[in-house]
Amino acid sequence: MSLDHSSVTMQPAAAPSAPPPVPWKPSIVAEVAKVVANTAVNAEYRHLVVDCSEIAASARPGQFFQLLCPHPVGEQPFLRRPMSLYGADRTRRRVEFLYKVTGAGTRGLDTIEKGGTLDIMGPLGQGFTLDSKWRHVVAIGRGAGLATLAPLAKAAKANGTKVTAILSARRPELLVSVDIFKRHGADVVPVTDSEQTSGPGNVERILRGLIAEGRCDAFFTCGSIRLMRVQQRLAIEFGLPGQVAMEQQMACGIGLCYCCVRDFNVAGEIVNRRVCWDGPVFDLLEALP
Amino acid sequence: MIGPFSIDLSVEVGGIKLRNPVMPASGTFAEGLEKVIDFNRLGALVTKTVTRELRAGNPLPRVVERPGSLINAIGIPSKGVPHFIEKIIPQYAAYDPPLVVSISAPTAEGFASLAAELTLPGVSVIEANISCPNIEEDGKAFAMRAESAEKVTRQLRSATKLPLWVKLTPNTGEIAEVARAVEGAGADAVVVANTFLSMAIDLKTFKPCLGNIMGGLSGPAIKPIVVRQVFQCAKSVKIPIIGCGGISSAEDAIEYMLAGASAVQVGTATFLQPAAMVSIIDGIEMFCLQREISSVTELVHGVVIEEADDQDLAWLSPPT
Ligand SMILES: Cc1cc2nc3c(=O)[nH]c(=O)nc-3n(C[C@H](O)[C@H](O)[C@H](O)COP(=O)(O)OP(=O)(O)OC[C@H]3O[C@@H](n4cnc5c(N)ncnc54)[C@H](O)[C@@H]3O)c2cc1C
Ligand SMILES: Cc1cc2nc3c(=O)[nH]c(=O)nc-3n(C[C@H](O)[C@H](O)[C@H](O)COP(=O)(O)O)c2cc1C
Ligand code: FES
Numbered sequence: 001m002s003l004d005h006s007s008v009t010m011q012p013a014a015a016p017s018a019p020p021p022v023p024w025k026p027s028i029v030a031e032v033a034k035v036v037a038n039t040a041v042n043a044e045y046r047h048l049v050v051d052c053s054e055i056a057a058s059a060r061p062g063q064f065f066q067l068l069c070p071h072p073v074g075e076q077p078f079l080r081r082p083m084s085l086y087g088a089d090r091t092r093r094r095v096e097f098l099y100k101v102t103g104a105g106t107r108g109l110d111t112i113e114k115g116g117t118l119d120i121m122g123p124l125g126q127g128f129t130l131d132s133k134w135r136h137v138v139a140i141g142r143g144a145g146l147a148t149l150a151p152l153a154k155a156a157k158a159n160g161t162k163v164t165a166i167l168s169a170r171r172p173e174l175l176v177s178v179d180i181f182k183r184h185g186a187d188v189v190p191v192t193d194s195e196q197t198s199g200p201g202n203v204e205r206i207l208r209g210l211i212a213e214g215r216c217d218a219f220f221t222c223g224s225i226r227l228m229r230v231q232q233r234l235a236i237e238f239g240l241p242g243q244v245a246m247e248q249q250m251a252c253g254i255g256l257c258y259c260c261v262r263d264f265n266v267a268g269e270i271v272n273r274r275v276c277w278d279g280p281v282f283d284l285l286e287a288l289p
Numbered sequence: 290m291i292g293p294f295s296i297d298l299s300v301e302v303g304g305i306k307l308r309n310p311v312m313p314a315s316g317t318f319a320e321g322l323e324k325v326i327d328f329n330r331l332g333a334l335v336t337k338t339v340t341r342e343l344r345a346g347n348p349l350p351r352v353v354e355r356p357g358s359l360i361n362a363i364g365i366p367s368k369g370v371p372h373f374i375e376k377i378i379p380q381y382a383a384y385d386p387p388l389v390v391s392i393s394a395p396t397a398e399g400f401a402s403l404a405a406e407l408t409l410p411g412v413s414v415i416e417a418n419i420s421c422p423n424i425e426e427d428g429k430a431f432a433m434r435a436e437s438a439e440k441v442t443r444q445l446r447s448a449t450k451l452p453l454w455v456k457l458t459p460n461t462g463e464i465a466e467v468a469r470a471v472e473g474a475g476a477d478a479v480v481v482a483n484t485f486l487s488m489a490i491d492l493k494t495f496k497p498c499l500g501n502i503m504g505g506l507s508g509p510a511i512k513p514i515v516v517r518q519v520f521q522c523a524k525s526v527k528i529p530i531i532g533c534g535g536i537s538s539a540e541d542a543i544e545y546m547l548a549g550a551s552a553v554q555v556g557t558a559t560f561l562q563p564a565a566m567v568s569i570i571d572g573i574e575m576f577c578l579q580r581e582i583s584s585v586t587e588l589v590h591g592v593v594i595e596e597a598d599d600q601d602l603a604w605l606s607p608p609t
Contacts, residue, residue: 030325255321272346
């Protein structure tokens with residue numbers, strides 16, 4: 001066979017011919033999805049929208065997909081690339097991603113045109129959980145974390161929970177997900193390096209203010225170890241719960257290979273966990289940098 | 290073709306009958322795959338290699354990709370034998386396909402005692418991964434040489450009554466001799482093969498790409514080499530061969546069978562297409578249907594070698 005992905009056998013779209021006695025159903029699928037849009041949102045990020053199966057479209061906030069990226073000219077990304085769910089619409093059977101072009105795989109993604117196809121695999125991993133008792137939560141993201149946290153906005157609204165989103169970037173024009181949070185009624189606090197508002201000191205000041213006003217029943221975070229540390233300290237100080245979405249290089253994405261492990265502190269004991277399977281969302285206080 | 294034409298996909302592999310010749314490769318299979326494929330469709334289930342020693346596994350990064358291939362240095366993170374018996378074996382109890390348990394140890398004695406301990410209800414086959422370093426031979430893998438492979442297989446054979454499959458390394462220059470030695474020592478089948486020792490260096494940092502510096506190469510890029518090794522082993526042994534290396538389609542699997550494999554294992558392909566094994570089984574059946582092959586066993590060692598007066602120079606002969 002050639003080294004190109006096109007010759008790798010795809011899962012047949014139809015179900016197997018003879019139905020087994022106890023009908024077995026997949027809850028994760030690899031499927032060829034149709035690309036509805038793949039457009040730049042700013043100098044760094046692209047917004048990718050695909051039509052997919054009902055299983056894929058049932059993805060929940062914090063879950064992710066493994067994308068089989070097309071080969072850009074002169075490069076052959078081999079593995080799938082993990083990408084957080086940015087948005088899901090169950091009725092329209094659609095999922096969205098927000099990705100930054102960084103290397104061979106994401107450069108390949110960037111070549112897909114509207115009407116083209118993309119092999120997506122998911123939904124994968126353990127997502128965020130929202131407690132119905134929480135009245136007001138804080139979401140703090142930076143980098144790809146802004147994409148990961150975005151679907152929380154809609155879910156929180158449905159849960160009757162108010163969100164304050166502290167969104168961090170190098171410069172204001174590189175901020176993403178602001179509109180999604182606003183559309184679902186969240187308070188957005190942009191912080192940036194260029195305006196010198198994104199440092200841990202300032203973010204801690206903002207958080208202490210929210211906690212004092214009773215507007216922080218839980219933390220949700222992704223994309224910055226420095227900001228995670230701030231939240232861990234405050235979570236301990238005020239006895240608040242939190243969840244963090246972690247990243248790690250992945251091969252299989254479904255817990256088979258053990259390449260994506262990280263250490264976690266579980267009640268004082270260091271425990272090894274697979275980010276793809278046990279996470280990517282973990283308890284804030286168990287996460288280690 | 291008119292009328293039903295039923296295809297027998299079952300194969301006999303080293304003391305056990307499989308419903309079809311397709312199973313996972315050790316270390317690329319776990320319970321999570323159950324969300325993607327129906328395990329009852331597989332020929333067998335194969336666990337990640339277990340060791341007696343508690344191990345953390347290798348430092349990160351543990352994988353790096355290269356065109357058409359993957360280099361891994363996962364190590365063998367192991368939570369030990371009691372955990373394996375209490376937690377891992379029962380996970381597969383509800384499925385029909387036989388459970389193949391992959392084991393490893395740093396000494397021949399260690400292999401034997403582990404095989405004995407894992408000869409348990411619910412375990413159908415012991416697969417000995419002898420591609421690991423042998424501390425009695427200065428870290429050289431057991432499967433590098435016929436003598437060390439024979440010694441460890443002999444001890445394993447006397448330790449278990451279960452079918453014994455021995456997994457060879459492709460890193461030796463004498464794989465056919467190793468396979469024969471293993472056969473002579475009582476193995477019921479050989480798995481050909483594990484990964485190729487390899488390395489990748491990052492041009493930005495000049496550092497090795499893997500935390501462990503070196504790792505094992507797998508994926509489509511290795512397939513032609515391992516097909517050759519299966520072919521060489523098939524000429525050297527009578528016990529069944531399980532082909533493994535770079536299989537991602539039914540065509541790949543059939544090629545292995547033609548070279549001499551009675552069954553195949555699929556590893557890296559599952560990372561790219563999680564339902565690859567099921568597609569391969571369906572594809573083999575379709576191939577047999579189209580070629581009116583009634584039993585998949587007809588493919589085994591079906592490669593056609595034209596006789597030539599001078600084998601080595603045959604390719605130089607002008608067309609007639
Ligand atoms: C659970 C999860 C969710 C993610 N969600 C998003 C998202 O929504 N938007 C987004 O822009 N990015 C996200 N990332 C990061 C994204 O996976 C990487 O940017 C991408 O894999 C880079 O691939 P590449 O080929 O372009 O880069 P290369 O640097 O060429 O990649 C080489 C290898 O390293 C891996 N790799 C590189 N960077 C990362 C990283 N940050 N995390 C994990 N693996 C990496 C690649 O997957 C590949 O195997 C997520 C990562 C994880 C683990
Ligand atoms: C991530 C990974 C982990 C592996 N772990 C094991 C293992 O624990 N024991 C073993 O015998 N082989 C292990 N292998 C080797 C595979 O079982 C197989 O022999 C090899 O990958 C070649 O097949 P493939 O090209 O289909 O992947 C591993 C391979 C990979 C990619
Ligand atoms: S990516 Fe394979 S176990 Fe997580």
